Amino acid sequence: MTSLLNALNAGKTSLLTNQKSIEIVGNNIANVNTEGYSRQRAELMQIPAVNFGDFFIGQGVTVSDVSRDYSLFISRQLQSKSIEYGEEMGKSNSLAELERIFNVSEDNLAGQINDFFDAWQELTANPSGQVERDVVIQRGQLLGEAFSHITDELDRVEQNMNTEIVSEVETLNEKIAEIARLNDRINLVEISGQTANSARDQRDLLIKDLSETLGVKTYTDNRGMLNVQLPGGMPLVQGNIAATITTVTTGTDVNLQLKIAGSTLDIPLENLGGKMKGMFEIRDVFIDGLRNDLNTLAIDLTDAVNDAHATGWFINPATGLPDTGQDFFKDITATIPPEVPSRRVEVAFTDPRLIAAAGQSTAAPGDNEAALRIAQLEVTHKVSGTNDTFDNFFSKMVATVGIEAARNDLALKGAKDATIQLQNLRDGYSGVSLEEEMIDLIQYQRGFESSAKFLATVDEMMNALLQLKG
Amino acid sequence: MKATQGTTYRMLGSRLNDVSNRLEELRTIGATGKKLNKPSDAPASIRPVLNTRKQLSNVDRYLATMGKSLDTMQATDGHLNQVENVMQRAKEIMTNAVNGALSDADRATLAEEMALLREELLDAANGAVDGKYLFAGYQEDTKPFVVNASYTAAGYDPNDSTTWPVRYFGDGNATSLEISTGELIQVNLTGNDLFLGTSTWDPANPNSIATGRYDLFAELTQAEEALRGNDLAAMQTSIDELEGAAEQNRRLRSQLGNRADRVETAMEYQKGVQIDLEQILSRYENADAIEAFNAIVQQETAFQAALNVTAKVSALSILDYI
Numbered sequence: 206m207t208s209l210l211n212a213l214n215a216g217k218t219s220l221l222t223n224q225k226s227i228e229i230v231g232n233n234i235a236n237v238n239t240e241g242y243s244r245q246r247a248e249l250m251q252i253p254a255v256n257f258g259d260f261f262i263g264q265g266v267t268v269s270d271v272s273r274d275y276s277l278f279i280s281r282q283l284q285s286k287s288i289e290y291g292e293e294m295g296k297s298n299s300l301a302e303l304e305r306i307f308n309v310s311e312d313n314l315a316g317q318i319n320d321f322f323d324a325w326q327e328l329t330a331n332p333s334g335q336v337e338r339d340v341v342i343q344r345g346q347l348l349g350e351a352f353s354h355i356t357d358e359l360d361r362v363e364q365n366m367n368t369e370i371v372s373e374v375e376t377l378n379e380k381i382a383e384i385a386r387l388n389d390r391i392n393l394v395e396i397s398g399q400t401a402n403s404a405r406d407q408r409d410l411l412i413k414d415l416s417e418t419l420g421v422k423t424y425t426d427n428r429g430m431l432n433v434q435l436p437g438g439m440p441l442v443q444g445n446i447a448a449t450i451t452t453v454t455t456g457t458d459v460n461l462q463l464k465i466a467g468s469t470l471d472i473p474l475e476n477l478g479g480k481m482k483g484m485f486e487i488r489d490v491f492i493d494g495l496r497n498d499l500n501t502l503a504i505d506l507t508d509a510v511n512d513a514h515a516t517g518w519f520i521n522p523a524t525g526l527p528d529t530g531q532d533f534f535k536d537i538t539a540t541i542p543p544e545v546p547s548r549r550v551e552v553a554f555t556d557p558r559l560i561a562a563a564g565q566s567t568a569a570p571g572d573n574e575a576a577l578r579i580a581q582l583e584v585t586h587k588v589s590g591t592n593d594t595f596d597n598f599f600s601k602m603v604a605t606v607g608i609e610a611a612r613n614d615l616a617l618k619g620a621k622d623a624t625i626q627l628q629n630l631r632d633g634y635s636g637v638s639l640e641e642e643m644i645d646l647i648q649y650q651r652g653f654e655s656s657a658k659f660l661a662t663v664d665e666m667m668n669a670l671l672q673l674k675g
Numbered sequence: 676m677k678a679t680q681g682t683t684y685r686m687l688g689s690r691l692n693d694v695s696n697r698l699e700e701l702r703t704i705g706a707t708g709k710k711l712n713k714p715s716d717a718p719a720s721i722r723p724v725l726n727t728r729k730q731l732s733n734v735d736r737y738l739a740t741m742g743k744s745l746d747t748m749q750a751t752d753g754h755l756n757q758v759e760n761v762m763q764r765a766k767e768i769m770t771n772a773v774n775g776a777l778s779d780a781d782r783a784t785l786a787e788e789m790a791l792l793r794e795e796l797l798d799a800a801n802g803a804v805d806g807k808y809l810f811a812g813y814q815e816d817t818k819p820f821v822v823n824a825s826y827t828a829a830g831y832d833p834n835d836s837t838t839w840p841v842r843y844f845g846d847g848n849a850t851s852l853e854i855s856t857g858e859l860i861q862v863n864l865t866g867n868d869l870f871l872g873t874s875t876w877d878p879a880n881p882n883s884i885a886t887g888r889y890d891l892f893a894e895l896t897q898a899e900e901a902l903r904g905n906d907l908a909a910m911q912t913s914i915d916e917l918e919g920a921a922e923q924n925r926r927l928r929s930q931l932g933n934r935a936d937r938v939e940t941a942m943e944y945q946k947g948v949q950i951d952l953e954q955i956l957s958r959y960e961n962a963d964a965i966e967a968f969n970a971i972v973q974q975e976t977a978f979q980a981a982l983n984v985t986a987k988v989s990a991l992s993i994l995d996y997i
Contacts, residue, residue: 304713315725319732326736330743569813600725607714625689629682636679640993
């Protein structure tokens with residue numbers, strides 16, 4: 206009898222094990238589209254055999270562990286590629302905006318500069334003409350508006366980036382805190398010898414997200430806890446303790462600070478990676494460079510025109526006498542921050558009679574010498590410190606934006622392709638293949654059916670034995 | 676390594692995405708006809724494109740300036756033609772007076788005519804276009820030539836412009852315009868050069884007639900005086916001087932004609948430059964239409980193929996077989 210009861214027991218373990226396995230297959234199928242899910246499998250183990258006289262007889266089967274298909278190597282690769290992808294991603298939105306601001310259409314700043322000097326050229330043909338003089342003033346005002354428009358647009362791009370940074374930080378803190386909680390949980394589960402599969406999957410996914418936005422570095426300690434650091438080594442998660450990132454607004458810029466263990470540290474650009482690095486680089490380095498160039502152009506252009514204009518003569522409407530020394534634009538050579546020169550390009554007067562078109566002290570109505578000198582600045586004047594005319598200087602700025610945007614485009618495509626490849630590699634290793642699961646399903650189903658058949662057979666045998674007595 | 680559902684659909688998705696993005700780009704090129712739509716399309720072309728646009732706008736301006744200059748020159752030439760006629764007629768009158776046996780009454784008539792000719796010359800010298808005096812130098816809104824009321828034949832001094840029969844209130848500056856980058860051309864003649872025989876003019880101090888040059892008004896006045904005084908010697912001198920004065924007018928007129936020629940040639944040249952520049956701009960900016968549409972068709976085929984594959988993949992499932 207002992208052996209038949211043992212057989213019943215073995216059959217039972219088989220039923221349970223196959224059921225368990227099918228459960229796991231079911232879970233795999235359920236998570237076929239879950240991001241970051243690693244396929245789980247039942248580790249089957251035979252129950253240790255028992256010695257009956259001279260024989261060791263097996264006692265059935267059991268699920269010893271539920272493990273997941275996981276490759277640390279691929280995971281790490283994916284993490285580091287995500288950093289690259291994030292960095293380019295962080296730049297791409299703003300660059301698209303910048304490309305719109307520094308466009309190649311005919312009404313960009315270079316076009317306005319052309320129009321401005323064209324108005325002076327037109328004035329040379331009729332230096333006393335009211336209409337021509339009005340046009341010169343209007344073109345000057347439009348040029349100033351074009352300058353301040355670009356400045357405003359740059360401000361707007363930076364403001365949008367600041368808003369994005371602030372909203373990004375909120376979700377970042379949640380993720381950082383979640384990693385600390387998961388660390389705790391994994392430690393708790395695994396101390397009892399089990400594997401915390403889903404918690405590890407979730408943690409990996411969060412790390413991938415953080416790599417993309419912050420470019421974090423990670424290492425595992427001896428308790429299975431993952432420590433997370435910023436690229437420069439500032440700690441984000443240590444064991445189950447999470448730091449928080451806060452935003453501080455200095456002037457118009459938003460900067461990041463790290464709060465950990467009661468102290469607050471500034472996070473400099475070198476300590477950032479991923480999307481944040483991309484955004485801060487564009488904001489603090491690239492756009493700043495463009496602003497400087499724009500200011501240089503604004504100051505140089507107004508100064509050059511003023512220099513030529515101040516030597517010209519006009520009839521002062523107040524006195525009716527020839528006068529000289531009048532600036533055309535308001536002087537912005539000595540602008541004090543926070544005033545921005547590129548926003549202050551303004552014509553110094555509105556009375557067209559103040560335009561000094563004459564080169565001689567009689568300020569005769571037909572005298573166009575000063576107007577000619579100003580009109581020729583377009584071709585002859587070189588922006589200080591360069592070999593460029595005004596519009597060449599601007600086209601260099603547009604080209605800078607173009608080159609950076611083209612590079613970003615290419616790098617983003619490359620990084621995206623690389624992450625896709627790596628994700629495929631990860632899925633090839635850890636992902637759920639429906640075909641595989643279906644075959645496993647059939648396999649365990651057959652196992653279950655066979656065990657049931659086996660139990661039925663044992664039952665019949667037992668019945669036969671019981672009928673013997675009767 | 677295995678092919679999972681995630682892998683398959685991720686690949687299909689990214690492929691479809693790539694192809695449709697490319698298609699979008701090509702359609703933009705096809706629709707705008709331009710291959711340079713944003714700076715990143717061709718960063719190296721930006722400088723030449725903006726530079727060429729500037730040059731084109733300058734050429735437009737030069738052409739407009741030259742058109743205007745030609746108008747001024749033609750108007751000037753009309754007046755100079757009249758001056759020529761006046762001088763011609765004056766010489767004829769003098770020749771007639773010297774050769775013929777004329778009565779006092781005849782000479783008086785001729786003298787009257789001479790006075791009228793001087794009026795006519797004065798009108799020509801005060802010629803204006805658009806309300807601007809042609810021969811006033813920079814003082815284009817000041818009537819340049821006014822009869823000197825205090826003129827007396829005895830007080831006339833070639834070295835003191837205040838004693839001349841007609842006084843000049845313009846200045847000695849000729850207008851220059853830019854007709855191509857860096858090239859200035861003088862588009863008018865100053866009244867002092869043309870009528871008063873001096874190429875410089877100082878409005879503040881008395882001016883004098885340059886050697887070998889003539890004050891046209893003084894010549895006509897002196898001819899009239901010679902006729903009225905029946906001074907044969909003076910009449911004889913007057914003929915030579917009138918000829919010299921007419922010659923002075925012709926010389927300056929031909930100078931102006933040469934400059935007009937120069938402007939016309941320059942206009943032709945700039946029109947050529949304009950076409951060249953437009954070609955250059957087009958080479959940088961514009962897409963080859965045939966190439967663009969070929970690429971669109973090609974890309975559409977690729978897109979269709981990608982869609983087909985997607986449909987095929989989703990039709991294939993292990994669930995249909997077990």
